[in-house]
Amino acid sequence: MPLESNARIVKELARRGYNAEREAITLLASASDSAAAVESVVDHAPDDALRITADHVRAVTGDRSASGTDPTASGTNPTASGTNPTASGTNPTASGTDSAGSTDSDSADSGTTRTHKSTPNRTGDETPSATSTAQSPVETEGSPSDAGSTTDHDAVDPPADPPHHDPDLRELRIGNDMTGRSTGTGEYGDFVQTFRDRYERLSKVLRGRVNHRPAEAIAEMPGGSDAAMIGLVNDVRSTKSGHWLVELEDTTGTFPALIMKDKGLADLVDEILMDECLAVEGTLADDSGILFADSLHFPDVPRTHRTGAADRHVQAALISDVHVGSDEFMADAWSSFTDWLHTPEAEPVEYLLLAGDMVEGVGVYPDQDEELEIVDIYEQYEAFAEHLKEVPADTEIVMIPGNHDAVRLAEPQPGFNDEIRSIMDVHDAQIVSNPATVTVEGVDVLMYHGVSLDEVIAELPEEKASYDEPHKAMYQLLKKRHVAPQFGGHTRVAPEERDYLVIEDVPDVFHTGHVHKLGWGKYHNVLAVNSGCWQAQTDFQKSVNIDPDAGYAPILDLDTLEMTVRKFA
The missing domain is CATH 1.10.8 (Helicase, Ruva Protein; domain 3)
Structure with a gap:
């Protein structure tokens, strides 16, 4: 038919x-x-x-x-009958093994753990490495890139007699989900605990690279000694001579490092953000009052990172920013996407990972009410639930909230309250916090809505991060091993006992949204994908010069980590 x-x-x-x-x-x-x-x-x-x-x-x-x-x-x-893959009867918030297979009280098991063959790893030599530049949607139409290609949704003839899905082959686990675990009260001590946890976990990554000494110990060392310090960036400023003074803070105090302009480190200095974790190596001045830097180190992703892979041909659709309720929500494009999911060509697409902003929300930006088709937030979620019904029922769905959703703006964001969850229960979707790690048949996908991308793009040079190439800003977050390193700016941070925004385990795929731009590439074998949106340009976006990439669905092969971007608008 x-x-x-x-x-x-x-x-x-x-x-x-x-x-x-x-x-x-x-x-x-x-x-x-x-x-x-x-x-x-x-x-x-x-x-x-x-x-x-x-x-x-x-x-x-x-x-x-x-x-x-x-x-x-x-x-x-x-x-x-057993044909319903989501009727596992298990508790998606029960504790279990994390993506590395070890028991972690801070990770939540999705409950969808089933018998699964061992997952092969691929070395860096087997996949494209580092810093590929994403193409524009038009430039990649039907052409390959290092991470995939863009094609129209009807460009490929569907195969005959598609295989029936076997739910017993599926494996999906959730890690780093803080929903229901919030402990912060907003007290000063809570913030201290958050940053202490950030320092402790990221400094462990750096201690294997430098011979670290605490700030108070460095202050006692004789002048001319070689020294290295790991700390959170407390201050960065330029001197009159064109050098840079970076003040680092650890749990014992602060210590300044002077980065000379002739050291060849200017390119790295351009990437430093406040509050991120950094290591500096150098030589102490004669009076031991300052460290003359010879090198800088970010926590970063190892170039030898080995990625996981599914042991069968199965795909995941990566989407974000649906914005139901906006008068610019692209309902026809969404229907084209969900129609395609019911075709034999889309039979391998067994997972849908949605990175936030399911609805347009209310009061998010000035005069937003003038651009709303649905003005009640609960009715927006009801309308979204109706659109979600069009997705095949045997699709496993994972959703995280975004800044337009009805949760707290401060990150990490918990995965909705019970009332909104009950509205969206039509698909048994797993609704988890922002950010969260989703392990899909051996592939670790870090899902983060992406509000901090605004901060990174504003702070760093255009060649390092821009809205036209959002994946490059994502590279910076991977390099810093933190999804929102800078505190006190555009990105609101909620204090918790644990800093859930740290990228402690390197993902295989980093999936974000928020900026409404399509971009992807590989950084040290990690596939970074910003998946665009399903909302045409609003008057507000026009006023701030945002030209969205709307109606695209990146389709990820979980067995090869190759990707195809399909266009539905």
Whole structure:
């Protein structure tokens, strides 16, 4: 049947309050009277069902070609057939093993852990390394890049007889989810604890590279001694002679380092942000009052980082910034995307990772109410839930909040309250904090909405970070091993006992949104992806010169970490 038939069936079921598995849609589309089949399936669906499964369809159409048993037999419940991959019955917030396989009380297991073969690793020699530049959507149309290509959604002929999804092959775990674990009260001591945790964890990364001494110990060393210090950047300023003075702070005190302009370190100085963790090596002045820097070290991602990979061909769609409720929400593009997900060509897409801003929100920027199609925040989430029903029911979905969502603005952001979760329960999506790490069949994906990208782009030179190439700003966050290093600027930080914004474990994929620009590339074998948006340019965006890349869906091969960007607008 043509795609339009599938699309009509999906929308009709969504209108009636259901989403559906891909196989169920295929069976309904192939029925001699699709409309009558839809009516019959809806009439016979269990009262508590939220999704239509293939067994529901077979029970009313009599199609048993894919099943050795009669689904209508007495005592058989179609909803308990095992074809629903999300009906695992486990608690997604239960503690378990993290992405490295070790038990971590600070990580939450998604509960979707199933039998899975060992995951092969690939060395840096087997994948493109470092600093590829993303192309514009037009330039990459149908052409390869180091991390993938951009194609129109109907550019490839769908394969015949797509394989049926086996939920037992899926493996999905969540790490670093702070939802329900917030301890901060906003007291001064809470901030001290957050920055102490940041220092302790990032300094461990740097101690293997420099012979670190605490600030108070360096102050007692004789002049002319070689010394190295690891600390958080307390101050950076230029001297009258064109040198730079960097003050570092550790748990024992502060100490200044002078970076001479003739040392060849200017390029690195340009990248320094306040409050990030940094190591400086050099020689003490004769009076031991200052450290003359010879080298700077960021925590950084090792160039030898080895990536994980799925042991079968399976894909994940990486999207963000849907902005339902805005009068510029691109409903047609979204429907084209969800229609495509029901085609045989999209059969390998078993995961959808959504990096925040599901709705447009209320009161986010000046005069926003003039650009809203839906003015009530709860109605916005209800509308988003209706659009989510169009996604195949057998798709595993993970969502994190963004700055337009109805959660606290300060990061880390917990994954919504119970009321909003209940509105979005149509798809059994896993809703976790911003940021969070999602391990998908052996591939570690760091999901972060990306508010700090504004800060990085504002502070660093254009060649280091820009809105036109957002992945380069993401490289800087990977280099600093922290998603929001600078405190007190545009990015609000909530004090917690643990700094959930530290990138302690190197991810295989770094997925962000927020800036509404499409960009991707690899940094030390980590694929950095900013996935654009589903909102056309608003008047506010026009006033601040934001030209969004809307209606794109990066599709990631989890077995190869190659990526294709598909266009639906």
